[in-house]
Amino acid sequence: MESAPILELADVRLSFAGVTAIDGVSFGVRPNELFAVIGPNGAGKTSIFNVISGVYRPQEGRVTFDGTDLLGRRPHEIASLGVARTFQNVELFANLTVLDNLMLGRHQQLRYGALAGMAWLGRARKAELAARLAVEDIIDFLELEQWRRHTVGLLPYGVQKRVELGRALAQEPKLLLLDEPVAGMNLEETEDMARYILDIREELGIPMILVEHDMGLVMDLADRVLVVDFGVPIALGAPTDIRTDPEVIRAYLGEAS
Numbered sequence: 001m002e003s004a005p006i007l008e009l010a011d012v013r014l015s016f017a018g019v020t021a022i023d024g025v026s027f028g029v030r031p032n033e034l035f036a037v038i039g040p041n042g043a044g045k046t047s048i049f050n051v052i053s054g055v056y057r058p059q060e061g062r063v064t065f066d067g068t069d070l071l072g073r074r075p076h077e078i079a080s081l082g083v084a085r086t087f088q089n090v091e092l093f094a095n096l097t098v099l100d101n102l103m104l105g106r107h108q109q110l111r112y113g114a115l116a117g118m119a120w121l122g123r124a125r126k127a128e129l130a131a132r133l134a135v136e137d138i139i140d141f142l143e144l145e146q147w148r149r150h151t152v153g154l155l156p157y158g159v160q161k162r163v164e165l166g167r168a169l170a171q172e173p174k175l176l177l178l179d180e181p182v183a184g185m186n187l188e189e190t191e192d193m194a195r196y197i198l199d200i201r202e203e204l205g206i207p208m209i210l211v212e213h214d215m216g217l218v219m220d221l222a223d224r225v226l227v228v229d230f231g232v233p234i235a236l237g238a239p240t241d242i243r244t245d246p247e248v249i250r251a252y253l254g255e256a257s
């Protein structure tokens, strides 16, 4: 039997002053699934991420995550429910070290506030220690050991993208949104990132949504692919079916080849 989706979008519509960014998109992401969203520039892929993470509020439709209605919730609430995200352009604290960036990612997840931290210092210390251990695991997992004390802004681009992935993992997400994780990377960096994405699925069992222009990567990694064109969903299925779908070839792949 197929497991129930952890994330579900139902007939989502979003427009900005006459520009329709998302036009009736529905899909569900199953636990442990690597789900991809592809489409030409301006097709609405990043807008879908912005709707899921609470940055944009759609005019119509429903978004449900782990049994909770996400519509109307603020981005930090959605993050604390377990949705983590990486961005098209690296969004880290460039002047801080790798370790500090990962610790900050982890603090989004910690359950105590500043006051509670003062009142129950012991508990806060324990939480801090646990955070440090969790971050060390991520450093191991993403092979960031040699850069742990380096300032992020000075690192090679591929490593920065990896640190950003680590920051998202530090939130202990139940769902990970990856916005063009290999954009701007060379072949070796792309292969490394593909391996980490697969490891996240295999070893950590975290479901992911991948938005990516690198078609080879999507076809190699994804369990299912949603194709959008001008905000409209035109196909949804396994990579092998998407590759041969006449509508997709006409609207997108044909154009790219």
Ligand SMILES: Nc1ncnc2c1ncn2[C@@H]1O[C@H](COP(=O)(O)OP(=O)(O)OP(=O)(O)O)[C@@H](O)[C@H]1O
Residues within 6 Å of the ligand: 016, 019, 020, 021, 039, 040, 041, 042, 043, 044, 045, 046, 047, 048
């Ligand atoms: N904040 C906004 N204000 C106005 N229009 C917007 C806004 N965000 C997105 N759009 C419009 O919505 C449409 C979809 O944009 P979106 O960035 O979601 O596409 P995309 O598929 O992620 O594109 P790309 O592959 O180039 O990143 C575009 O026409 C875009 O101009």
